[in-house]
Amino acid sequence: MGALLQIENLSVSYRRGGATIQAVDAVDLEVPAATMLGLVGESGCGKSTLARAIMGVLPGNARIAGGRVELAGEELVPSTEARRRERLWREISFVPQTAMNALDPVYRLRDQMREVLCSRGGLSAAASDARTAELFRAVGLDPSRLMDFPHQFSGGMRQRAAIALALALNPKLIIADEPVTALDVIVQRQVLDTIRMLGRDLGLSAIVVTHDISVVAYLCTLTAVMYGGRIVESGTTAELVGSPAHPYTMGLMNASPDLKARIDTLVPIEGAPPDLSAPPPGCRFAARCPFVLPACRELSPDIIEISTGHKVACHRAGEAPALRELAGKVATWSA
Structure with missing residues (x-):
């Protein structure tokens, strides 16, 4: 290979x-x-x-x-x-040592995923939300948590969210x-x-x-x-x-x-x-x-x-x- x-x-x-x-x-x-x-x-x-x-x-x-x-x-x-x-x-994407270095504390997770998927990936808001839900399930997070802020997640959940963010655009x-x-x-x-x-x-x-x-x-x-x-x-x-x-x-x-x-x-x-x-x-x-x-x-x-x-x-x-x-x-x- x-x-x-x-x-x-x-x-x-x-x-x-x-x-x-x-x-x-x-x-x-x-x-x-x-x-x-x-x-x-x-x-x-x-x-x-x-x-x-x-x-x-x-x-x-x-x-x-x-x-x-x-x-x-x-x-x-x-x-x-x-x-x-x-x-x-x-x-190329990056998963940092501390997820709070990748997640903005004043934005909901849905909005942070939209920033990557819409601004960089060219998706519509609806398509972005569907892709985000798919990614959250893939990393073991409930898509219902997308409207939460990073501080509402545990450390492990934040790290999973950072992994989902890194995977966003394949x-x-x-x-x-x-x-x-x-x-x-x-x-x-x-x-x-x-x-x-x-x-x-x-x-x-x-x-x-x-x-x-x-x-x-x-x-x-x-x-x-x-x-x-x-x-x-x-x-x-x-x-x-x-x-x-x-x-x-x-x-x-x-x-x-x-x-x-x-x-x-x-x-x-x-x-x-x-x-x-x-x-x-x-x-x-x-x-x-x-x-x-x-x-x-x-x-x-x-x-x-x-x-x-x-x-x-x-x-x-x-x-x-x-x-x-x-x-x-x-x-x-x-x-």
Whole structure:
């Protein structure tokens, strides 16, 4: 299946004072049609900046320093502001971390849906209301609530409404940025079930941005792990979760609750991500990696394919089975 979204050698930098921060550094990524890809990594790794670059909504102090982003054969990076605005909702839509960032608190839900469906989609008010009712049912909301304001909804219901808004014009690609982080665990499961059902029934193409690898494992067919502005491992979710090849991915698995895991204590990855205004040479995870070699601190590892579709940037990728065994021991990380 061909790629709906193709990213090649994309770099995004920020200016802060006199410093340049390389938030995204030479990223390659593909999202096939009708596929959910999970983009996972801790705060500050560059995943939200990557999502914003795809959307074309970077802040004023950011710029795309190089690379290509292509959606359904159209190059996105050199687009004019007018073309970028035209693309939003129709071709790319966004589900934010907090639904109140997408919903206007002073307008009823019906009117907010009409704004997208009528103004951007060209529907009549009657057709808009019919489409909205259909969308509300699809995400598990009662259409009778359309005359309510956002504050009259629970957090989970608001998030479902934000998903309905993102689906309004049948975009080619949906980007969901931490869509359940602000919700309690029970409501998280309900919203994740809704997204999973929509992916199955509608064949959604989506990028799910999250720091929680368990969310990716539940929702996504493909996963890309990001660290220090770079993709360090990518492949099918089943392979990354079952046989991670990069030490950072192994660490993320240890830090995520799993009733079947060999480690019965959650083990943090000590230390902090690198300063991307002055990134270190070599592997950017070297300072926190329990398997670091001298070469890791000096030479940046190439991305290699260790099995079909499973790619990793690690000097010790060939030792992954042995490293996974060591990574399953608390002492490895506490040392």
